[in-house]
Amino acid sequence: MQLQTRTLPAPAGVSAPSRASRPLRLLTFTTLYPNAAQPNHGVFVENRLRHLVAGGEATSTVLAPVPWFPSASPRFGDWARYATIPLREERHGLVLHHPRFLAPPRLGMFTGPAALYVAARAALRRLLAEGHRFDLIDAHYLYPDGVAAVRLGREFGLPVVITARGSDTSQLPHFRLPGRAIRHAIAEADALIAVSAGLKAGLVELGAPEEKVTVLRNGVDLDTFRLAPSPEVARAALGLGPKHETGPLLLSVGHLIERKGHHHIIAALPQLPRHTLLVLGDGPERAALRDLAERLGVADRVRLLGSQPHDRLSLYYGAADAMVLASSREGWANVLLESMACGTPVVASPAWGSREAVRAPEAGLVMDEITPEAIAACVRQLLAAPPSRAATRAYAEGFGWDETTAGQASLFRKVLA
Numbered sequence: 001m002q003l004q005t006r007t008l009p010a011p012a013g014v015s016a017p018s019r020a021s022r023p024l025r026l027l028t029f030t031t032l033y034p035n036a037a038q039p040n041h042g043v044f045v046e047n048r049l050r051h052l053v054a055g056g057e058a059t060s061t062v063l064a065p066v067p068w069f070p071s072a073s074p075r076f077g078d079w080a081r082y083a084t085i086p087l088r089e090e091r092h093g094l095v096l097h098h099p100r101f102l103a104p105p106r107l108g109m110f111t112g113p114a115a116l117y118v119a120a121r122a123a124l125r126r127l128l129a130e131g132h133r134f135d136l137i138d139a140h141y142l143y144p145d146g147v148a149a150v151r152l153g154r155e156f157g158l159p160v161v162i163t164a165r166g167s168d169t170s171q172l173p174h175f176r177l178p179g180r181a182i183r184h185a186i187a188e189a190d191a192l193i194a195v196s197a198g199l200k201a202g203l204v205e206l207g208a209p210e211e212k213v214t215v216l217r218n219g220v221d222l223d224t225f226r227l228a229p230s231p232e233v234a235r236a237a238l239g240l241g242p243k244h245e246t247g248p249l250l251l252s253v254g255h256l257i258e259r260k261g262h263h264h265i266i267a268a269l270p271q272l273p274r275h276t277l278l279v280l281g282d283g284p285e286r287a288a289l290r291d292l293a294e295r296l297g298v299a300d301r302v303r304l305l306g307s308q309p310h311d312r313l314s315l316y317y318g319a320a321d322a323m324v325l326a327s328s329r330e331g332w333a334n335v336l337l338e339s340m341a342c343g344t345p346v347v348a349s350p351a352w353g354s355r356e357a358v359r360a361p362e363a364g365l366v367m368d369e370i371t372p373e374a375i376a377a378c379v380r381q382l383l384a385a386p387p388s389r390a391a392t393r394a395y396a397e398g399f400g401w402d403e404t405t406a407g408q409a410s411l412f413r414k415v416l417a
Contacts, residue, residue, distance in 0.1 A: 024058040024412050025133055027158070029120065029149050030140035033064035035098060036089055037081040043310055044218055044334050045140050050092050051219070051401040057409035061095055061132060065119045068100035099123040110177055112144030117151045124152060134158060136412055142168035147181045150188040159190040159415050166331035166352065169202040183207050190415050195332035196353030214411050217356065219401035220337035224311055227343045227393050228318030235319045247274030248383055251320035253313070253335045254327065256283030261326030261349065263289060264370055269298040271376035280316060282307045317342035322382055326370050327351050340396035343389030347378045362387040362395045
């Protein structure tokens, strides 16, 4: 594989040949990372990094900037939580730094790269002054994070690998200024990672040479997401009541925003009598989803349960008869693998990565289009002859993290070779 490389001096006190034999020293740079106030934010980035570090191939210091906000008063709503995030914290043995950057409402899309760069530059200088040394910047999301990362890489003499994850490839490039900056970041990065083959095709369309993009899918934690003793046991643990009261139980998981498509699933319920829908997640569309359910006369069968702790999700997956993903855009939807690892088959939208994750009958079905009619038809088809939970779990076991972890380490070392 041909990769862009830079000739870099060996870090202080370390000879160049020893780099191949010691763990890689990563600076993981992203705004998509969990923190004390947002424990589920970007958890997919944390999970991938945790498995890489646990394998002994790398160490990492996480630089995860957050928007500056002056007050933690609840009257400021969601913005107030940013004021409560510590400047430094530890999660799962990894040290996280949270420098603040300015993110003016409605202007953040345009000011983001520069604001991130200024905040991260100062933080990185402090880390280096304290004696930290890094081999490579492991950046996530092309815009604004990846754009700022390549500027940091140039200034500090570090190669940069950017992982693209979905809307940074499918949506943001359509805006003039972000699109130009994204294409520049693609050109400047030493290597790119796509979480699905479909996402790689999107990067190539944006100008990335094929040999510069490595596909490393997300995995699933098979210990966290596991089979419940039975759906009835999971239902009882959640206080959901027996199946003869709720009917078939559908689950939708994700931020309550338009592109996640929860409204399509609610709109399908009039065609699915007696089915109950659980929606896990928070976001600005909550009131609109509740209003839609009331207008359609299905409010008694829709439960908006808010965001749930990551390690509690397996109970919900285990209680459900099917998980429905109606997103219009996804790079690789982690919820698909999480559900299948708990033995629950899925009905998935044709977003990037879906057909790569759902490749067999025991996994579930992929819709040809995202409409209430298509959702209802696929749910009926799936539940008319559902696979065994053991078969769905066995399918998911082919998507552990080992392959992705090995792929990351190999790619990073090729960049540094």
